[in-house]
Amino acid sequence: xxxxxxxxxxxxxxxxxxxxxxxxxxxxxxxxxxxxxxxxxxxxxxxxxxxxxxxxxxxxxxxxxxxxxxxxxxxxxxxxxxxxxxxxxxxxxxxxxxxxxxxxxxxxxxxxxxxxxxxxxxxxxxxxxxxxxxxxxxxxxxxxxxxxxxxxxxxxxxxxxxxxxxxxxxxxxxxxxxxxxxxxxxxxxxxxxxxxxxxxxxxxxxxxxxxxxxxxxxxxxxxxxxxxxxxxxxxxxxxxxxxxxxxxxxxxxxxxxxxxxxxxxxxxxxxxxxxxxxxxxxxxxxxxxxxxxxxxxxxxxxxxxxxxxxxxxxxxxxxxxxxxx
Amino acid sequence: xxxxxxxxxxxxxxxxxxxxxxxxxxxxxxxxxxxxxxxxxxxxxxxxxxxxxxxxxxxxxxxxxxxxxxxxxxxxxxxxxxxxxxxxxxxxxxxxxxxxxxxxxxxxxxxxxxxxxxxxxxxxxxxxxxxxxxxxxxxxxxxxxxxxxxxxxxxxxxxxxxxxxxxxxxxxxxxxxxxxxxxxxxxxxxxxxxxxxxxxxxxxxxxxxxxxxxxxxxxxxxxxxxxxxxxxxxxxxxxxxxxxxxxxxxxxxxxxxxxxxxxxxxxxxxxxxxxxxxxxxxxxxxxxxxxxxxxxxxxxxxxxxxxxxxxxxxxxxxxxxxxxxxxxxxxxxxxxxxxxxxxxxxxxxxxxxxxxxxxxxxxxxxxxxxxxxxxxxxxxxxxxxxxxxxxxxxxxxxxxxxxxxxxxxxxxxxxxxxxxxxxxxxxxxxxxxxxxxxxxxxxxxxxxxxxxxxxxxxxxxxxxxxxxxxxxx
Numbered sequence: 001x002x003x004x005x006x007x008x009x010x011x012x013x014x015x016x017x018x019x020x021x022x023x024x025x026x027x028x029x030x031x032x033x034x035x036x037x038x039x040x041x042x043x044x045x046x047x048x049x050x051x052x053x054x055x056x057x058x059x060x061x062x063x064x065x066x067x068x069x070x071x072x073x074x075x076x077x078x079x080x081x082x083x084x085x086x087x088x089x090x091x092x093x094x095x096x097x098x099x100x101x102x103x104x105x106x107x108x109x110x111x112x113x114x115x116x117x118x119x120x121x122x123x124x125x126x127x128x129x130x131x132x133x134x135x136x137x138x139x140x141x142x143x144x145x146x147x148x149x150x151x152x153x154x155x156x157x158x159x160x161x162x163x164x165x166x167x168x169x170x171x172x173x174x175x176x177x178x179x180x181x182x183x184x185x186x187x188x189x190x191x192x193x194x195x196x197x198x199x200x201x202x203x204x205x206x207x208x209x210x211x212x213x214x215x216x217x218x219x220x221x222x223x224x225x226x227x228x229x230x231x232x233x234x235x236x237x238x239x240x241x242x243x244x245x246x247x248x249x250x251x252x253x254x255x256x257x258x259x260x261x262x263x264x265x266x267x268x269x270x271x272x273x274x275x276x277x278x279x280x281x282x283x284x285x286x287x288x289x290x291x292x293x294x295x296x297x298x299x300x301x302x303x304x305x306x307x308x309x310x311x312x313x314x315x316x317x318x319x320x321x322x323x324x325x
Numbered sequence: 326x327x328x329x330x331x332x333x334x335x336x337x338x339x340x341x342x343x344x345x346x347x348x349x350x351x352x353x354x355x356x357x358x359x360x361x362x363x364x365x366x367x368x369x370x371x372x373x374x375x376x377x378x379x380x381x382x383x384x385x386x387x388x389x390x391x392x393x394x395x396x397x398x399x400x401x402x403x404x405x406x407x408x409x410x411x412x413x414x415x416x417x418x419x420x421x422x423x424x425x426x427x428x429x430x431x432x433x434x435x436x437x438x439x440x441x442x443x444x445x446x447x448x449x450x451x452x453x454x455x456x457x458x459x460x461x462x463x464x465x466x467x468x469x470x471x472x473x474x475x476x477x478x479x480x481x482x483x484x485x486x487x488x489x490x491x492x493x494x495x496x497x498x499x500x501x502x503x504x505x506x507x508x509x510x511x512x513x514x515x516x517x518x519x520x521x522x523x524x525x526x527x528x529x530x531x532x533x534x535x536x537x538x539x540x541x542x543x544x545x546x547x548x549x550x551x552x553x554x555x556x557x558x559x560x561x562x563x564x565x566x567x568x569x570x571x572x573x574x575x576x577x578x579x580x581x582x583x584x585x586x587x588x589x590x591x592x593x594x595x596x597x598x599x600x601x602x603x604x605x606x607x608x609x610x611x612x613x614x615x616x617x618x619x620x621x622x623x624x625x626x627x628x629x630x631x632x633x634x635x636x637x638x639x640x641x642x643x644x645x646x647x648x649x650x651x652x653x654x655x656x657x658x659x660x661x662x663x664x665x666x667x668x669x670x671x672x673x674x675x676x677x678x679x680x681x682x683x684x685x686x687x688x689x690x691x692x693x694x695x696x697x698x699x700x701x702x703x704x705x706x707x708x709x710x711x712x713x714x715x716x717x718x719x720x721x722x723x724x725x726x727x728x729x730x731x732x733x734x735x736x737x738x739x740x741x742x743x744x745x746x747x748x749x750x751x752x753x754x755x756x757x758x759x760x761x762x763x764x765x766x767x768x769x770x771x772x773x774x775x776x777x778x779x780x781x782x783x784x785x786x787x788x789x790x791x792x793x794x795x796x797x798x
Contacts, residue, residue: 010401010402011400011401011402011403012400012401012402012403012630012635013402043634046637146401148429162490163490163491163592194776195431195433195775195776195778196431196776197402199431199432224743225743227736227739227740227743228733228736228737228740232732232733232736235729235730235733236733239730239733240730243726243727243730244730244733244734244737246730247681247727247730247731247733247734248677248734248738250680250681250731251677251678251680251681251734251735251738252676252677252680253669253673253677265666265669267665268664268665268666269666269737269738269740269741270737271665272664272665272666272737272740272741272744273736273737273740275774276740276774278774278775279774279775282774282775282776304743304746304747305750306633306750307633
């Protein structure tokens with residue numbers, strides 16, 4: 001099991017939720033995981049129903065069996081100072097750089113450097129050990145940028161290593177790339193059973209593969225429960241309206257005759273079934289597309305009551321059941 | 326939202342005799358403000374009427390010749406691009422000359438509009454109806470950046486910049502570049518004054534309104550001392566009197582050199598020196614675009630889906646736009662579900678489904694059940710012993726058909742219960758937003774079962790946008 005688990009996905013597919021559930025799942029049985037947020041949206045704090053996370057590793061949840069989930073929302077500016085301090089012992093010079101606007105420059109105007117810091121920080125957490133030489137975190141789960149940006153994001157250090165041909169930045173960039181391109185890392189993509197996210201997932205996988213980044217699994221999120229099966233949907237097309245009206249009436253929903261309450265329900269209910277059928281067909285098509293990707297495929301259910309902390313634990317259990325941790 | 330503003334809004338509800346509103350819409354709104362606070366069983370009804378009063382009317386906005394720019398913003402995955410394209414098509418088919426600037430459209434949608442080739446110029450979209458014109462383009466970041474450089478630097482300098490490795494990495498689309506370039510392209514399109522209306526789809530920024538920050542960031546960088554420092558060696562040479570600065574500088578460049586490695590520092594320095602003039606023009610343009618966005622001819626639409634996260638982001642957008650004094654005209658709420666059988670509640674539908682799945686527990690007290698099934702078969706005459714064990718009905722017998730229709734009907738009812746639960750969840754989510762931002766007009770776009778990838782689909786979305794009312798009201 002890779003120690004750095006990167007979770008990406010198209011916007012709106014719930015990648016933050018999946019990342020959080022994965023961090024919980026990996027933390028069970030006394031393990032310690034770090035959940036890293038890089039996009040500054042405080043999505044993790046909202047999911048775990050805690051106040052906004054500072055730039056500090058902080059315990060946010062306890063997993064079944066005594067495991068712990070820590071979370072870190074990376075602030076690029078502080079990460080840069082941190083990075084300067086850690087690698088170059090530049091405390092005072094760091095402050096001087098800040099006064100000069102260099103920090104602003106690095107974190108905003110030269111946005112690529114922001115990605116350098118974010119990936120660098122995550123890899124640092126992966127490699128960090130305590131005095132006895134044990135890894136501080138068993139797993140680091142990163143709630144990463146969306147599929148469209150993920151390859152460039154993870155590959156930024158390759159670019160940096162090419163730009164800075166020698167020196168500590170070059171070395172650091174190469175060290176980060178060694179982690180990211182090794183089996184120590186797995187990049188998972190979250191998708192929905194809809195055309196655009198599936199297309200983007202397929203494109204994203206091709207990009208990751210051509211950049212030699214290790215692709216992990218595809219996680220289909222928010223899968224709706226099957227209410228009607230193929231046989232039902234076949235019957236929907238042929239069934240007599242009057243017999244449905246009679247069944248509705250028998251179930252206590254009013255008169256089956258024309259204009260009766262049960263009869264008036266038939267059309268809207270069949271219309272909803274037709275919509276369901278259309279979506280069912282689309283979903284089957286998208287499942288087939290995903291099947292061709294030749295990657296482990298997992299499905300997480302749509303939580304009908306909306307997402308909350310209990311739901312997060314439910315998804316974590318589901319991930320464990322499916323062998324993701 | 327500041328507390329002061331909140332009080333202002335609540336005030337009318339507390340007054341005994343609210344002022345007579347001037348328009349019918351105003352009256353409705355005032356009435357609802359007055360009743361909105363009451364916690365009665367009618368709360369949901371009130372919320373629905375509130376939505377009707379705060380309806381965003383899309384057509385007058387698109388038809389108004391004074392509307393020159395429509396900006397669609399919102400978090401990823403809410404149908405922003407589709408909304409922008411549908412609005413563009415609708416405006417064109419209502420007679421305007423429109424260009425849609427999209428950032429990252431779905432492949433099939435781009436193909437159907439003929440903009441899947443990346444040449445960074447607007448293309449006329451074929452197959453539109455009416456007198457107007459629809460043009461569309463997909464943003465090419467690198468090419469836009471190159472154009473900026475070419476427009477602002479002389480040929481030699483431009484060539485030097487374009488060949489600079491640091492520039493090549495920066496322009497190829499690191500996070501953030503998209504935002505700058507979207508702004509730049511918008512400015513360019515507007516400056517050409519070739520179109521009646523420009524519809525812009527914004528990048529799916531990680532921090533919601535990065536594109537609004539672009540000019541400011543650029544400004545703070547250009548005013549900062551770093552750029553002076555980086556450009557200084559070229560400008561100052563070894564001039565006397567600058568010794569003090571030079572000491573600081575060489576210390577700094579020493580530090581930077583240590584950090585970046587000599588070659589990279591040189592690349593950055595040459596880049597910044599070469600960009601110096603270009604940046605000035607770029608910044609003036611970015612400032613102008615920013616002002617353009619605040620101008621009366623611009624309309625911001627926040628796009629969202631009725632989900633918690635999307636609406637939370639939408640609320641943030643609304644607040645940011647207000648803080649930046651950007652003209653927000655309303656919220657487009659995509660993928661809202663409705664039901665033609667809205668009067669049948671989820672609970673009743675589920676109970677009825679259970680009745681059908683296990684007919685022996687039919688609630689005979691209802692008086693309506695058992696119309697079809699004789700009491701001999703079900704219910705009262707239930708034999709006491711295991712004799713009652715269900716005997717499989719013969720294949721194709723009427724009982725079998727009846728059974729499968731019952732099963733199907735139960736499925737239909739369960740499907741309906743799911744729909745009603747979804748509907749009320751969407752309603753709650755939306756109500757939370759409207760409670761927080763009652764000033765924002767909303768238009769709801771009913772959900773389609775599939776994706777949109779042609780003009781017919783966009784036209785359909787446009788119609789839904791203009792109709793603007795959820796099916797269930």
